[in-house]
Amino acid sequence: MPTLGIDLGGTFARAAVVDEVGKLIASSKVALVERSPSGVVETIAQAASDAVMAAGVPLGACGVAAAGQIHKDSGVLSVAPNLGWRNVPLGALLTDRLGQPVRVVNDLAAAAWGELHAGAGRGSQDMLVVFVGSGVGSAIIAGGRLVDGGGGVAGELGHIKVVPGGRRCGCGELGCLEAYAGGHNLIAQTRELLASGGAPEVARLTGGDPARITPVTLEQAAEAGDVAAGEVYARAAQFLALAVANQVTMLNPARLVLGGGVLRHCPGLRRRVEEGVRAWSSTTSREGLLIADAELGDDSGLIGAALLVK
Amino acid sequence: MPTLGIDLGGTFARAAVVDEVGKLIASSKVALVERSPSGVVETIAQAASDAVMAAGVPLGACGVAAAGQIHKDSGVLSVAPNLGWRNVPLGALLTDRLGQPVRVVNDLAAAAWGELHAGAGRGSQDMLVVFVGSGVGSAIIAGGRLVDGGGGVAGELGHIKVVPGGRRCGCGELGCLEAYAGGHNLIAQTRELLASGGAPEVARLTGGDPARITPVTLEQAAEAGDVAAGEVYARAAQFLALAVANQVTMLNPARLVLGGGVLRHCPGLRRRVEEGVRAWSSTTSREGLLIADAELGDDSGLIGAALLVK
Numbered sequence: 001m002p003t004l005g006i007d008l009g010g011t012f013a014r015a016a017v018v019d020e021v022g023k024l025i026a027s028s029k030v031a032l033v034e035r036s037p038s039g040v041v042e043t044i045a046q047a048a049s050d051a052v053m054a055a056g057v058p059l060g061a062c063g064v065a066a067a068g069q070i071h072k073d074s075g076v077l078s079v080a081p082n083l084g085w086r087n088v089p090l091g092a093l094l095t096d097r098l099g100q101p102v103r104v105v106n107d108l109a110a111a112a113w114g115e116l117h118a119g120a121g122r123g124s125q126d127m128l129v130v131f132v133g134s135g136v137g138s139a140i141i142a143g144g145r146l147v148d149g150g151g152g153v154a155g156e157l158g159h160i161k162v163v164p165g166g167r168r169c170g171c172g173e174l175g176c177l178e179a180y181a182g183g184h185n186l187i188a189q190t191r192e193l194l195a196s197g198g199a200p201e202v203a204r205l206t207g208g209d210p211a212r213i214t215p216v217t218l219e220q221a222a223e224a225g226d227v228a229a230g231e232v233y234a235r236a237a238q239f240l241a242l243a244v245a246n247q248v249t250m251l252n253p254a255r256l257v258l259g260g261g262v263l264r265h266c267p268g269l270r271r272r273v274e275e276g277v278r279a280w281s282s283t284t285s286r287e288g289l290l291i292a293d294a295e296l297g298d299d300s301g302l303i304g305a306a307l308l309v310k
Numbered sequence: 311m312p313t314l315g316i317d318l319g320g321t322f323a324r325a326a327v328v329d330e331v332g333k334l335i336a337s338s339k340v341a342l343v344e345r346s347p348s349g350v351v352e353t354i355a356q357a358a359s360d361a362v363m364a365a366g367v368p369l370g371a372c373g374v375a376a377a378g379q380i381h382k383d384s385g386v387l388s389v390a391p392n393l394g395w396r397n398v399p400l401g402a403l404l405t406d407r408l409g410q411p412v413r414v415v416n417d418l419a420a421a422a423w424g425e426l427h428a429g430a431g432r433g434s435q436d437m438l439v440v441f442v443g444s445g446v447g448s449a450i451i452a453g454g455r456l457v458d459g460g461g462g463v464a465g466e467l468g469h470i471k472v473v474p475g476g477r478r479c480g481c482g483e484l485g486c487l488e489a490y491a492g493g494h495n496l497i498a499q500t501r502e503l504l505a506s507g508g509a510p511e512v513a514r515l516t517g518g519d520p521a522r523i524t525p526v527t528l529e530q531a532a533e534a535g536d537v538a539a540g541e542v543y544a545r546a547a548q549f550l551a552l553a554v555a556n557q558v559t560m561l562n563p564a565r566l567v568l569g570g571g572v573l574r575h576c577p578g579l580r581r582r583v584e585e586g587v588r589a590w591s592s593t594t595s596r597e598g599l600l601i602a603d604a605e606l607g608d609d610s611g612l613i614g615a616a617l618l619v620k
Contacts, residue, residue, distance in 0.1 A: 069594055079594070126460035138560070142450075142457040142464075149452070149562025150436035151597055159592035160556035164548070173592065238474070246470035250448070250557065252459025282469035282483065284379055284389070287461055 004052065004062040005306030006044055007107070008090075010082030013040070015047035016299070017055035018306035022118025024299065026054035037088045041097050048098060062102045063305035064094065065110035072152040075104040081170075103309050107301045108155060109146055111294075112139030114304030115257050119295035124255040129294070130157060130244055131260035132269075134183040135170070140251060146308075157247065158182055162239045181240040183262045186215040189232045193221075201226030219266045237269055241276020248281035248289065259294025314362065314372040315616030316354055317417065318400075320392030323350070325357035326609070327365035328616035332428025334609065336364035347398045351407050358408060372412045373615035374404065375420035382462035385414040391480075413619050417611045418465060419456055421604075422449030424614030425567050429605035434565040439604070440467060440554055441570035442579075444493040445480070450561060456618075467557065468492055472549045491550040493572045496525040499542045503531075511536030529576045547579055551586020558591035558599065569604025 002025055007014040009032075016027035028050035030043050044064070052059060068080035075091015094102040105113075112129040115121045121129070127141040136158030140147035147154050158178030159171055166175030170184065179185050191210045193199035201221035206212040218236075221229035248256060256277065263270045274291050281289075296303055312335055317324040319342075326337035338360035340353050354374070362369060378390035385401015404412040415423075422439040425431045431439070437451040446468030450457040457464050468488030469481055476485030480494065489495050501520045503509035511531035516522040528546075531539035558566060566587065573580045584601050591599075606613055 124460075140452075140560075142452055142459070143455060145453060145455070147452040147457065147561065149595070150434075150564030150599075151562050151594065153592075153594045154452075154560065154562040156559050156562070156592050156595055159595075160559045161552060161590045164552060164590060171592070176592075242471060242474060246556075247560065249466050249470045250450075250464065250560075251457065252461050252464040252466070254460030280471040280474060282463075282466050282481065282486075284461065284463045285459070285466055285469070289460075 001060040002055065002057050003060045003306040003309050004048060005110075005302045005304070006048060006062065006064040007110075007302040007305065008040070008044065008064060008066040010067070013044045013047045014302055015044070015051040016302045016306060017051050017057065017059065018303055020310070022114065022303045022307055024303070025057065026051050027302070028054065035083050037085065037090070037093060040083065041090075041093045044094060045097050059100075061309035062094070062098060062100055063110065063307075063309040064090065064102060064104045065107040065301035065305040066090065066104055067107045069153050070104050070106050072148055075102065077104065105305060105308055106139075106148075106152070106155075108137040108139045109148060110304035110308060111259070111296070111300035112141060112257075112304065113146060113308050114296050114300040114302070115259070115294055116141050117307050118303050119300060120257045120292040121255050126251070126253045127255040127257060128247055128251055128253040129257040129259065130273075131294075132181065132183065132240065132262040133260035136178040136182045136240070138247070142251070157243060160243060162243065177239055177243050181236040183215050186218050186236060186262065187213050189236075190218045190221075190229070193228050193232060196228070199226050199228040202229055214265075215262045215269075216265050219268050223268060237272040238276070240269070241273045242280055244273055245277045245280035248277055249285045252285045254288060254290065256289060256291045257294050258291065259300070264293075311370040312365065312367050313370045313616040313619050314358060315420075315612045315614070316358060316372065316374040317420075317612040317615065318350070318354065318374060318376040320377070323354045323357045324612055325354070325361040326612045326616060327361050327367065327369065328613055330620070332424060332613045332617055334613070335367065336361050337612070338364065345393050347395065347400070347403060350393065351400075351403045354404060355407050369410075371619035372404070372408060372410055373420065373617075373619040374400065374412060374414045375417040375611035375615040376400065376414055377417045379463050380414050380416050382415075382458055385412065387414065415615060415618055416449075416458075416462070416465075418447040418449045419458060420614035420618060421569070421606075421610035422451060422567075422614065423456060423618050424606050424610040424612070425569070425604055426451050427617050428613050429610060430567045430602040431565050434563075436561070436563045437565040437567060438554075438557055438561055438563040439567040439569065440583075441604075442491065442493065442550065442572040443570035446488040446492045446550070448557070452561070467553060470553060472553065487549055487553050491546040493525050496528050496546060496572065497523050499546075500528045500531075500539070503538050503542060506538070509536050509538045512539055524575075525572045525579075526575050529578050533578060547582040548586070550579070551583045552590055554583055555587045555590035558587055559595045562595045564598060564600065566599060566601045567604050568601065569610070574603075
């Protein structure tokens with residue numbers, strides 16, 4: 001029976017009716033105009049209703065992918081940074097509103113589940129998925145099961161410490177991987193370079209306008225020989241590649257799936273991660289390892305949330 | 311029904327009949343005089359027979375814990391460094407010899423399973439076990455299941471890279487955690503300090519005899535203010551603590567169990583690991599985390615191997 005997947009982002013709620021093998025039957029997207037829990041619940045209900053109407057099929061359960069920390073049994077969103085929420089019982093609110101059981105899961109866990117069953121992880125039972133977008137995140141599949149941890153927050157690759165006491169991260173802690181290699185921080189570091197006046201290629205590529213900086217700017221400036229940009233870029237790449245390599249050593253996945261906007265748009269960084277994994281993961285842990293790019297793009301969370309409630 | 315556990319070490323084979331809750335009913339220990347596969351199989355059979363005779367109860371299956379890389383389905387020991395073996399079908403050889411099904415598992419995985427069900431992990435479903443003895447190893451339990459990885463070698467914490475291109479490890483690779491923080495390498499580094507003539511406390515504690523150096527020597531010299539010893543010790547402690555903290559961030563275990571001779575005999579190092587986990591793991595990942603010492607000591611592998619075949 002088809003199931004309903006919801007992807008709750010920071011600006012839109014998307015909904016899709018998904019078949020047993022992860023194919024989208026119908027989907028919809030509604031902007032979040034009101035960010036209170038009740039407003040968001042109404043927006044989700046609207047998106048869900050649109051998708052279900054368009055699909056015209058009887059439905060099974062509903063899965064919701066949301067960014068943040070989620071208590072796995074209760075469906076309470078303890079922390080949802082995109083929405084500024086704390087301790088919102090989203091699962092219960094949606095179950096009431098939609099009149100059917102709803103399971104709320106972390107967005108990266110849902111995305112990994114989608115890739116496992118309908119994307120780059122097909123055929124695999126042991127997979128590590130690494131996403132580098134505005135932040136850095138990961139999800140672990142072991143023996144065909146999602147590793148969610150005792151508190152439901154496993155996979156926080158972006159918040160492993162790479163420089164104890166180092167650069168401040170958006171999470172408030174110091175020296176996290178994300179503070180060096182996440183998209184927001186790649187931009188922030190490149191802006192610092194531009195402001196310092198010591199990064200001529202960054203200045204040339206952006207015409208001196210910090211608003212035009214993206215992670216691609218840093219990669220292009222580094223590849224064009226800008227020394228200061230090269231140092232920031234090499235540091236980010238090494239921290240990221242070493243972190244991923246060390247997780248391959250620990251988890252011995254059969255498949256490593258790389259996704260997220262930064263890895264998609266920065267081929268040099270993507271290549272350095274792969275080279276780092278080949279150089280630094282233990283020989284035994286990478287025997288038979290396949291490295292693949294995520295295939296489902298922005299639909300992975302939507303599809304994964306629907307497949308998780310099968 | 312009681313089961314049989316075997317712990318195949320580098321110098322002895324131990325066997326024990328273990329009840330449903332992990333209690334030893336009877337055990338035995340036989341020295342390995344001949345290290346060929348057939349010689350070792352005979353020694354194991356002798357130890358097993360002794361334990362079974364002493365227990366005097368009917369037996370279920372048999373689990374064998376062995377150091378090295380084990381193919382999980384076939385029971386082939388791909389690499390067994392203690393015995394100098396490569397590609398020995400130990401599972402099949404023992405199944406033939408003992409006349410009953412035998413499952414071969416990695417010794418640290420078995421030890422973690424023992425701690426989970428009969429030791430410091432009781433009541434937990436999500437656990438990371440870290441052992442620091444002559445080497446550094448770990449095992450991961452997620453949702454009550456052993457995470458063994460696609461190739462059965464998950465948990466190689468000792469072989470994550472902490473200094474790319476750094477100190478050579480016993481595994482042949484460069485810059486592994488074990489090359490700085492494993493017991494053999496703590497001794498090797500302390501011997502280097504003694505040979506350099508620049509570590510007065512090491513010289514005093516050992517009377518200048520490198521054969522008297524243990525990991526405790528390094529900790530005591532560092533704590534007595536020996537500057538050179540302090541640097542080596544602080545580096546080892548930081549690498550180890552940071553690695554464990556980062557695995558807590560990734561895996562979000564409810565329980566962190568610390569074991570192995572080095573952590574047991576070096577209380578300062580044990581304390582620094584705990585302090586590092588509290589300082590460097592992400593706040594969300596360590597909420598509710600309990601840190602405990604391994605309880606089963608040298609029996610953990612034996613008990614875990616028996617419990618794994620229930």
